[in-house]
Amino acid sequence: MLKTPDLEHIFHPRSVAVVGGSRELIGMASYFIEELINGNFKGEIYPVNRNKTEVMGLKSYKNIRDIPGPVDYVIVAIPAKYVPALMRDCAAKKVKACSIFTAGFGELGTDEGRRLEQEIAETAKEGGVRVIGPNCMGVYCPSSGLCLGTNLPRRSGHLGLVLQSGGNAIYLSRVAPMRGAPISKAVSYGNACDVDESDLLEYFAQDDETRVIGAYIEGVKDGRRFRESLTKVAQAKPTILIKGGRTKAGAATAASHTGSLAGSMSAWASLARQAGVVQVNSMDELIDLALLFLYMSPPKGRRVAMVGVGGGLSVLASDIFSLEHLWLPQLSDAVKNQLQELTPSVGHIYTNPVDTTAMFFGADTLTKSIKAIDAWDEIDMLALQLGYDFLDAYPLSIRETLVDSMVEAVKAVSKPSLMILHCVFSPEAYQTYFRDQQTCWEAGLPAFPSLQRAARALNRFISYHEEKASSSA
Amino acid sequence: MLKTPDLEHIFHPRSVAVVGGSRELIGMASYFIEELINGNFKGEIYPVNRNKTEVMGLKSYKNIRDIPGPVDYVIVAIPAKYVPALMRDCAAKKVKACSIFTAGFGELGTDEGRRLEQEIAETAKEGGVRVIGPNCMGVYCPSSGLCLGTNLPRRSGHLGLVLQSGGNAIYLSRVAPMRGAPISKAVSYGNACDVDESDLLEYFAQDDETRVIGAYIEGVKDGRRFRESLTKVAQAKPTILIKGGRTKAGAATAASHTGSLAGSMSAWASLARQAGVVQVNSMDELIDLALLFLYMSPPKGRRVAMVGVGGGLSVLASDIFSLEHLWLPQLSDAVKNQLQELTPSVGHIYTNPVDTTAMFFGADTLTKSIKAIDAWDEIDMLALQLGYDFLDAYPLSIRETLVDSMVEAVKAVSKPSLMILHCVFSPEAYQTYFRDQQTCWEAGLPAFPSLQRAARALNRFISYHEEKASSSA
Numbered sequence: 001m002l003k004t005p006d007l008e009h010i011f012h013p014r015s016v017a018v019v020g021g022s023r024e025l026i027g028m029a030s031y032f033i034e035e036l037i038n039g040n041f042k043g044e045i046y047p048v049n050r051n052k053t054e055v056m057g058l059k060s061y062k063n064i065r066d067i068p069g070p071v072d073y074v075i076v077a078i079p080a081k082y083v084p085a086l087m088r089d090c091a092a093k094k095v096k097a098c099s100i101f102t103a104g105f106g107e108l109g110t111d112e113g114r115r116l117e118q119e120i121a122e123t124a125k126e127g128g129v130r131v132i133g134p135n136c137m138g139v140y141c142p143s144s145g146l147c148l149g150t151n152l153p154r155r156s157g158h159l160g161l162v163l164q165s166g167g168n169a170i171y172l173s174r175v176a177p178m179r180g181a182p183i184s185k186a187v188s189y190g191n192a193c194d195v196d197e198s199d200l201l202e203y204f205a206q207d208d209e210t211r212v213i214g215a216y217i218e219g220v221k222d223g224r225r226f227r228e229s230l231t232k233v234a235q236a237k238p239t240i241l242i243k244g245g246r247t248k249a250g251a252a253t254a255a256s257h258t259g260s261l262a263g264s265m266s267a268w269a270s271l272a273r274q275a276g277v278v279q280v281n282s283m284d285e286l287i288d289l290a291l292l293f294l295y296m297s298p299p300k301g302r303r304v305a306m307v308g309v310g311g312g313l314s315v316l317a318s319d320i321f322s323l324e325h326l327w328l329p330q331l332s333d334a335v336k337n338q339l340q341e342l343t344p345s346v347g348h349i350y351t352n353p354v355d356t357t358a359m360f361f362g363a364d365t366l367t368k369s370i371k372a373i374d375a376w377d378e379i380d381m382l383a384l385q386l387g388y389d390f391l392d393a394y395p396l397s398i399r400e401t402l403v404d405s406m407v408e409a410v411k412a413v414s415k416p417s418l419m420i421l422h423c424v425f426s427p428e429a430y431q432t433y434f435r436d437q438q439t440c441w442e443a444g445l446p447a448f449p450s451l452q453r454a455a456r457a458l459n460r461f462i463s464y465h466e467e468k469a470s471s472s473a
Numbered sequence: 474m475l476k477t478p479d480l481e482h483i484f485h486p487r488s489v490a491v492v493g494g495s496r497e498l499i500g501m502a503s504y505f506i507e508e509l510i511n512g513n514f515k516g517e518i519y520p521v522n523r524n525k526t527e528v529m530g531l532k533s534y535k536n537i538r539d540i541p542g543p544v545d546y547v548i549v550a551i552p553a554k555y556v557p558a559l560m561r562d563c564a565a566k567k568v569k570a571c572s573i574f575t576a577g578f579g580e581l582g583t584d585e586g587r588r589l590e591q592e593i594a595e596t597a598k599e600g601g602v603r604v605i606g607p608n609c610m611g612v613y614c615p616s617s618g619l620c621l622g623t624n625l626p627r628r629s630g631h632l633g634l635v636l637q638s639g640g641n642a643i644y645l646s647r648v649a650p651m652r653g654a655p656i657s658k659a660v661s662y663g664n665a666c667d668v669d670e671s672d673l674l675e676y677f678a679q680d681d682e683t684r685v686i687g688a689y690i691e692g693v694k695d696g697r698r699f700r701e702s703l704t705k706v707a708q709a710k711p712t713i714l715i716k717g718g719r720t721k722a723g724a725a726t727a728a729s730h731t732g733s734l735a736g737s738m739s740a741w742a743s744l745a746r747q748a749g750v751v752q753v754n755s756m757d758e759l760i761d762l763a764l765l766f767l768y769m770s771p772p773k774g775r776r777v778a779m780v781g782v783g784g785g786l787s788v789l790a791s792d793i794f795s796l797e798h799l800w801l802p803q804l805s806d807a808v809k810n811q812l813q814e815l816t817p818s819v820g821h822i823y824t825n826p827v828d829t830t831a832m833f834f835g836a837d838t839l840t841k842s843i844k845a846i847d848a849w850d851e852i853d854m855l856a857l858q859l860g861y862d863f864l865d866a867y868p869l870s871i872r873e874t875l876v877d878s879m880v881e882a883v884k885a886v887s888k889p890s891l892m893i894l895h896c897v898f899s900p901e902a903y904q905t906y907f908r909d910q911q912t913c914w915e916a917g918l919p920a921f922p923s924l925q926r927a928a929r930a931l932n933r934f935i936s937y938h939e940e941k942a943s944s945s946a
Contacts, residue, residue, distance in 0.1 A: 168860055171863075172864065178773055178899065244792065245788050245792065284923075316715070316755065318718070319718065320603045320754070349576075349580065389644045425648045427903050434900050
C-alpha cells in the first residue's frame with residue numbers, strides 16, 4: 001500500500017505569495033502573478049516585492065510576514081543569496097510549501113552553491129515547509145489555476161508529469177494537451193533539495209485525476225527508495241520514463257543542469273525493465289505513448305491493417321512497421337473481393353496497406369469498407385492514415401470532411417484503432433492538421449504525426465502489455 | 474565516362490499531348506493539362522480525347538495522329554486495354570517519349586497484366602518511343618513546366634529525384650522545396666518497362682541542373698547494370714537511396730505496387746556501402762541529407778557546439794547527439810569567461826549546449842557570443858537551436874526577429890553550421906516556423922525540425938565524407 005505523500009498543499013493551496021521583483025531574473029515574478037490571474041486561481045494572490053506597493057492591481061507586500069492572511073504556498077523568484085532568509089520568514093509565517101524558481105545552488109558545482117542549497121533545505125525542514133526546487137519551474141495544475149509562469153492550457157486532464165527540467169515541463173504541458181493528453185498536474189522539481197521524484201511519483205500513483213504518469217529524470221540521490229517507488233507506481237498506473245543524461249556527454253550536462261549524478265545507461269534500462277516502466281528517448285515519444293495508454297485498448301497481437309490514401313507510402317509503411325515488429329498481413333481474397341465490390345475501380349489493386357478510394361465515395365461506403373477490414377480475422381488492430389501532401393489535388397470540400405468521415409467510420413469498428421495524420425507540408429496544411437487531430441482525439445482516436453512515430457509507440461505499448469501478461473501469468 | 478542517356482526529350486519536349494478523358498481514371502488527364510498550363514509550359518499542349526473538341530480552351534483531338542504539328546512527349550491516362558493501340562499511334566506519329574500514368578499492368582501479377590506491359594514495351598521499342606512507366610506519375614521539371622498532374626512549386630533547383638513510386642514523387646517534390654531543396658527534375662517511373670532506374674540515375678549524374686541525387690527504388694530487373702550505374706553515379710554526385718520493400722512485408726507490398734522483386738535487406742545495404750551511396754529509411758531523411766549536401770561543407774570532425782534557447786533540452790540534446798556519434802565537448806574556461814562577460818547573468822551556468830540569453834541582448838551581442846564559440850578550437854561545427862515552445866512567453870517583436878538575428882550572427886562564423894528549429898506546437902507557431910525556415914535556407918543555413926533528425930543526418934553526412942576520404946587515401 002502506498003503512503004499518500006502530504007503534497008496536497010502544493011497542488012491546491014488556499015493562497016499563493018509570489019516573491020520577486022521585476023528588476024531581477026528577467027521579471028519572472030510578474031509572469032507567475034500574471035498567469036495565476038489568467039489561470040483563474042481561486043485563492044488569494046500576494047505579490048511580495050521590496051520596491052512596489054501594487055503589482056497588477058494587487059496590493060504588494062515588502063515581506064511575506066506582513067501578509068495579513070495565511071499563506072499556503074510561495075513561489076520564489078529572488079536571487080539565490082536572499083533565499084535562506086526568505087525560508088526563515090516562510091517558516092515564521094507557517095507556509096506549507098514553496099517552489100524555488102531561482103537557480104545558482106548545488107547545480108553550480110561550487111562549495112558556496114551546495115552550502116546555500118543545504119541551508120535552505122535545513123531551514124525549510126525545521127520550519128515544516130516543503131520545498132520544490134530550487135532551480136525549477138514549479139507546479140502546473142490547471143484544476144486549481146497554478147501554472148509555470150507561462151501561458152499554458154487551462155483544461156485539466158489525466159496525464160501526470162514529474163519533471164526534473166523546467167524546459168521539458170513547459171514543452172510537455174503545452175504540447176501534450178494539443179495532441180489530446182491534457183495534464184492533471186505537472187511538477188518541475190529541479191535540484192530536489194526536499195520534495196523529490198519518489199515523493200511525486202507516489203503522489204501521482206494515488207491521485208484520482210492522474211491515469212498515466214510521465215517522468216523526466218536526470219538523476220536521483222536515493223537510488224534504493226527510487227527503485228521501490230518506481231516499482232510500486234508502475235504497478236498502479238502506466239508509467240513512462242525519459243532518463244536525461246544517459247550518455248557520457250549528457251551526464252556531464254546533467255551535472256551542471258540540476259546537479260545530478262546520472263548513473264549508467266544500462267543500469268537505468270535494467271531498472272526500467274524490472275519496474276515495468278516504459279522507457280522512451282524523447283518528449284514526443286512520451287506523448288505518443290501516453291496517447292495509446294489513454295485512448296487505445298491493448299491489441300491481442302501485432303497484426304495491423306492500414307487503411308487510407310497515399311499509395312506511394314504503402315511499401316515504406318510495411319517496412320517501417322516491420323522494423324518495429326508489427327506485421328501487415330497480405331489481404332485475404334474475401335476482404336479483397338468485398339473492397340472491390342464496394343469501390344469498383346479499374347486497375348486498382350487492394351493490398352495491405354489498403355490504398356482506398358472509398359473515402360471519396362462518401363461516409364457510408366467508407367464505413368462499409370472499414371467494417372469489412374475490421375471483420376477480417378487475421379488482424380489485431382486498424383491503423384488509419386491520411387497523407388496531407390496527397391490532398392492538395394482535391395477540392396477543399398473533400399479535404400475538409402475526410403477526417404470526419406474516417407472518424408465516423410471508425411465508430412463501427414470493434415478492434416483497437418489509431419490514426420496517422422502525416423506528410424503535412426505547409427502552414428495551410430497545418431491548419432487543417434491541427435483541427436483534424438482534435439477531431440480524432442475528441443472521438444477517442446489517438447493520432448500520430450508519422451508512420452515511424454506510430455509504429456514505435458505501438459511496439460512499446462504492445463510490449464508493455466505482453467510483459468505485464470507474462471509477469472502475471 | 475558516363476554515356477549520356479538520350480532522355481532530353483523527356484525533360485524538354487517541344488510539345489506535349491495528354492491522352493485521356495475526364496470520365497476515366499478520376500479525370501487525371503485534365504489535371505495534367507491544367508498543370509501544364511499553370512506551370513507555363515512553353516510548347517504546344519494537345520488534349521487527346523474521344524468525346525470532346527475542346528478542353529480548357531485548347532483544341533482537343535480524337536487521335537494523336539490527327540495532331541497537325543510534331544508531338545515530342547505524350548502523357549497517357551487511358552485504361553490499360555487501350556494503351557497498346559495508342560503506342561502504335563505514337564510510333565506512327567514519331568513521338569519521342571511518353572509517360573504512362575495508367576495502372577493495371579505487370580504489377581497486377583496476372584498473365585494478362587504482364588502480357589499487356591510486354592506488348593507496350595515492344596511496340597514502343599520498335600517505334601523508337603521511350604516509355605516511362607506504366608503505373609507512374611511521370612516527369613516533374615520546373616524549368617520546362619512539366620509537372621505530375623498536381624500543384625507543385627514552379628521554382629527550379631538542384632535536387633534530382635529518381636522514384637519508383639508516384640506518391641513519393643509528389644511528397645518529395647512538394648516538401649523538399651519548402652525545406653530549401655527545390656527540384657531540378659523528378660521522375661516517377663513505376664513499372665519501368667523501358668526507361669529504368671539506371672537510365673535515369675546516369676542521366677542525373679551528367680545533368681548540369683542536378684547537384685544531389687535522391688532515389689526511391691523498390692526493386693530492379695537488371696541487377697548488374699544497376700550496380701555499375703549506382704557506383705558511377707555516386708562517384709559523380711552525392712547520391713541518397715531509399716530502398717522500399719526492405720522487409721519481408723514491405724517486399725510483398727512492393728511486388729503488388731510496382732511488380733518489383735525486392736531483394737534482401739542486407740544485399741541492398743552492402744550494395745549501397747560499396748557504391749558509396751547514403752542509404753536512408755524515409756523520405757524526410759532523404760530531404761535532411763540533401764540539405765546538408767546542398768548547404769553545408771563537411772566538418773573536420775564530430776565535435777559540436779550547440780547554441781540557442783530552451784535549457785530544458787540541453788541534457789537530452791547531449792544524449793541524442795551522442796547516440797549518433799556526435800560529441801558536445803564541455804565548454805573551456807576561456808569560452809565560458811567570454812560568454813559571461815558578454816551576457817552577465819546571475820546564477821547562469823554556461824555549458825554545451827550553450828543556453829544563451831545573448832539573443833535577447835540584440836544582434837550585436839549574439840554575433841559576438843557566436844564568434845567566441847566559433848573560435849573555440851575544440852569544436853568542428855556549430856548547431857544553432859530554437860525551441861518554439863519556449864518563445865510563447867516572449868513578446869512578438871522578439872520572437873519575430875530571433876531567427877533573423879541568429880542567421881545574421883552565423884554569417885561571421887567560419888565553421889560549418891546548421892539550424893535546428895523545433896518544438897513547434899501550434900498552427901500559429903508553424904506560421905513563424907515556415908517563415909524562419911525559409912530565412913535560414915535563403916541565407917545558406919540548412920534547417921532541421923528536431924534534434925534527432927539533425928543528429929541522424931549529420932552522422933550520415935560525416936560518415937559519407939569519412940568513407941570518401943579513406944577510400945581515396
